[in-house]
Amino acid sequence: MSEHKPLILITNDDGITAHGIRTLVDLMKQLGSVVVVAPNSPQSGMGHAITIANPxxxxxxxxxxxxxxxxxxxxxxxxxxxxxxxxxxDRTPDLVVSGINHGSNSSISVLYSGTMSAAIEAAIEGIPAIGFSLGDFTHNPDFSHTHEHILAIARNVLERGVERGTALNVNFPARTAEPLKGIKICRQANAKWQEVFDERRDPHGRRYFWLAGDFVNFDTHAEDTDEYALSQNYTSVVPCKYDLTAYTMVDTLKDWDM
Amino acid sequence: MSEHKPLILITNDDGITAHGIRTLVDLMKQLGSVVVVAPNSPQSGMGHAITIANPxxxxxxxxxxxxxxxxxxxxxxxxxxxxxxxxxxDRTPDLVVSGINHGSNSSISVLYSGTMSAAIEAAIEGIPAIGFSLGDFTHNPDFSHTHEHILAIARNVLERGVERGTALNVNFPARTAEPLKGIKICRQANAKWQEVFDERRDPHGRRYFWLAGDFVNFDTHAEDTDEYALSQNYTSVVPCKYDLTAYTMVDTLKDWDM
Structure with missing residues (x-):
């Protein structure tokens, strides 16, 4: 780590009062100077939304x-x-950390995740960034088993940096009686949410829907995915990039008659 | 194209009353049976947000x-x-089209775009999808120069499909006196928005900010990007995928001491 005390910006998507961000503040204070800028209300599921039509x-x-x-x-x-x-x-942070999210952001959930969009926003700015999420969406989960891995991963990123344009998506299994087995570097599992819309009537008789769903993993036979690592009680780390280009399809498209 | 009339789902992010979606409905009626499900209000900049805390x-x-x-x-x-x-x-659409967005969704804007997140959501479901956007964010822009390309691209996708897990990000330059030169298959330009926060006071004396910014293209010397194609008065097509894994960084991370 360089001589100066690193500047670490912390944010999240569960809001500034969430237990997860408090844990992250306590941990990051061990590594550098901390500044927090976080939402004043829960923003789960906000994806990479930005506010352009409102102040x-x-x-x-x-x-x-x-x-x-x-x-x-x-x-x-x-x-x-x-x-x-x-x-x-005019000060650029040495590291942006987001979380700890109450709930998993592994696999396809990375796309819907406000936690990870904050990290990717930092990556766009060329700042090393990490999103941390715990597979437990209760109000006051036990984060204690994650501390050691959070510090190890943040220390490594501060020392080594990341590839430009990438951010790390780190997920922890919910705490069990067994300690975490270690850290696995993974790819994003190919999965989706199979939605179930819960249809109800409000007190005025009008219909409304709740979005709910079941997670479907199409990658159940693969052992290099974040889902597999988490299922084995490992912490998963997936490097994520913001270049969405599907390079494998570029040449195919060039042959189309358009 | 197969014997049955294709089922085409249309959505957008500017809301169901926008001129762009009306143009898309008129065009898609030439290609199949159309169903529209679109937001009841403008949703620009919503990225891949989903509604989980509200009905x-x-x-x-x-x-x-x-x-x-x-x-x-x-x-x-x-x-x-x-x-x-x-x-x-139980009917699965043969194609999902989103737009026509009033404003560009080229380059980094793909991440913030509700238009493209709808297309990518369809890709997650295994449905071929296209997001169309025009580099003109006025209320009632001239879309007439885009019609031919929209039909050509949609016909090709209906006939040939796309690589599983991808959606096409199609952008058109604003109409000029010159006709469009053609369609270019591109990669997402490496660029960002350099934000400028416009700080003001409300009538009660409290501060607020408007998010504004300037587009900065780091890829100005490349000729294979969407930004370059658009600058030359071509329609740009970028195949996009929802697997964000930065595979080039996976092996590097495995060597880290964690």
Whole structure:
């Protein structure tokens, strides 16, 4: 690690009052100077949304004591943008960490995840970034088994950096009686959510729907995926990039008659 | 094209009353049976957001005459999920088209785009999908120069399909005096938005911010990008995938000491 104390920006998508971000603040204070810019309300499922049709509010918060913190009315991606361009002005963070999310962001969930979109937003800015998520979406889960891996992964990223344009998607299994077996580097499992829309009537007789669903993993025979690692009680690490180009299809398309 | 009339699902992110979706409905009626499920309000910049903390409303709409249409309170990705699982029930569309977006979704904007997230949501479901966007964000732009390319691209996708897990990101330059030169198959340009937060005071004296910014293209010397094609008055087509794994970094990470 370089001589200066690293500057670490922390955000999340569960909101600034969530237990997960508090854990992350406590851990990152061991590694550097911490600044928090996080949503003022839960933003789960916001994906890479940004706020362009409405004004954004930003207020200082003393929720973390002497750690400088701001609560923001925007999305996780907005938080990173505001932090970089307004709060930190000419200081660029050495690391952006997002989370710890209450709930898994493995496999296809990376696309819907506000936690990971904050990390990818940082990657777009050329800042090393990590999103941390725990496979337990309760209000007050036990994060204690994740501490050692969080510190190890963050230390490595601070020392070594990441490939430009990438961010790490780190997922932990929910705590069990057994300790975590270790850290596995993985690819994103090919999976989807099989939606079930729960149809109800409101007190005025009008229909509404709740989005719910079951996770379907098409990669059940593969052992190199994040889902497999998590099922074996490992922490999964998937490097993610924001270039969505499907290079394998570019040449096929060039042969089309258009 | 197969014997049966193809079933084409149409959505967008500018909302069901936008001019762009009306153009797309008129064009797709030439190719198959059309069903529309689109947001009831503008959803620009929603990225791959989904609605999990709130109920979703869905109402039939006669806005397109005899074309079955539904307006939905959710995001573009919600619209595709609701269409597949509720509106169409056991019928799977042969094609999902999204747009025509009022504004470009080329390069990095693909990540923030509700238009493209709807297309990618369809790709997750294994349905061929295309997002169409015009580099003109006015309320009532001239789409007439895009018609021929939209029909050609949609016909090709209906006939040939796409690689499983991909969706096409199609962008058109704004109309000029010159006709479009043709269609170019491209990769996503490496670029970002350099944000400028416009700080103001509301009538109560409280600060707020507008997110604004300038587009910065790091790929100005490359000729294989969507930005280059658009700058030369071509229609750009980028095949996009939802596997975000940065495979080039997997082996590097395996050597880390964690």
């Amino acid at each position: 954004i509010r930003l207020y200082p918060s003393d929720i973390f004591g002497d750690v400088p913190a701001y609560e923001c009315s925007g999305t996780p991606a907005d938080c990173v943008k505001l932090a970089k361009n307004h709060v930190l002005k | 979703i409303r869905l109402y039939p709409s006669d806005i397109f005459g005899d074309v079955p249409a539904y307006e939905c309170s959710g995001t573009p990705a919600d619209c595709v999920k609701l269409a597949k699982n509720h509106v169409l029930k």
